Amino acid sequence: MIFPADVLHMPNTNTSSIKDRIVLAGTLGEIDLNKSFVKHEKTLF
Amino acid sequence: MTEVFNNSNIYKTTITDYNQSKLIDELRYNIDINKDTILPSVSNPGIESSIVMMGGEITNVNNQVIEYFNKFIYKKENLYSFKNWVYLSSNENQYAGFHSHTHMDRLKTKGEWTWTFYVQMPDNLNDDDGTIVFKITKNIVFYQRKASY
Numbered sequence: 347m348i349f350p351a352d353v354l355h356m357p358n359t360n361t362s363s364i365k366d367r368i369v370l371a372g373t374l375g376e377i378d379l380n381k382s383f384v385k386h387e388k389t390l391f
Numbered sequence: 392m393t394e395v396f397n398n399s400n401i402y403k404t405t406i407t408d409y410n411q412s413k414l415i416d417e418l419r420y421n422i423d424i425n426k427d428t429i430l431p432s433v434s435n436p437g438i439e440s441s442i443v444m445m446g447g448e449i450t451n452v453n454n455q456v457i458e459y460f461n462k463f464i465y466k467k468e469n470l471y472s473f474k475n476w477v478y479l480s481s482n483e484n485q486y487a488g489f490h491s492h493t494h495m496d497r498l499k500t501k502g503e504w505t506w507t508f509y510v511q512m513p514d515n516l517n518d519d520d521g522t523i524v525f526k527i528t529k530n531i532v533f534y535q536r537k538a539s540y
Binding site: 347348349350351352353354355356357358359360361362363364365366367368369370371372373374375376377378379 | 392395399400401402403404414415418442449452453456459460463464465469470471472473474475476477478479480481482483484485486487488489490491492493495498500501502503504505506507508509510511512513514515516517519520521522523524525526527535
């Protein structure tokens with residue numbers, strides 16, 4: 347399944363199963379090399 | 392690739408060109424060798440492990456997923472950040488809660504798209520056991536029936 351990363355989802359439990367639920371998953375986010383990320387951490391220096 | 396619900400941007404497709412037992416062996420090995428594997432706890436009831444292996448069936452499936460993204464979501468020349476993990480939930484897991492994947496662990500980038508590939512479905516399912524539930528808007532919840540996987 348492929349869906350927007352901000353979509354809330356919930357896999358229900360499988361408490362009666364013998365087999366484990368095994369999921370291979372990933373998240374992707376497009377990168378624009380012309381944009382840099384702001385450093386969020388503040389220091390005294 | 393088909394849209395599960397109209398205008399939901401939730402899609403499903405099928406990957407059949409892989410060896411399931413080999414993939415499960417590789418993923419269990421990945422869980423074993425990764426020092427950062429998160430074992431079950433109150434806050435994280437399943438086993439979660441970022442993918443640290445390449446080659447074999449892991450890369451085979453990942454590549455097929457990336458092909459879908461290049462074909463339907465991103466342009467092939469686009470760059471994107473990528474996080475990849477395995478999640479294993481046994482029958483001892485009593486927790487089911489809504490979550491999203493906009494946070495990309497250890498990265499500054501935000502997740503835009505998530506994909507999930509059910510390598511092994513649990514058996515002995517009753518009622519809504521094992522069903523994935525989507526909350527599209529505040530009041531609407533969609534169920535993806537297990538029979539559709």
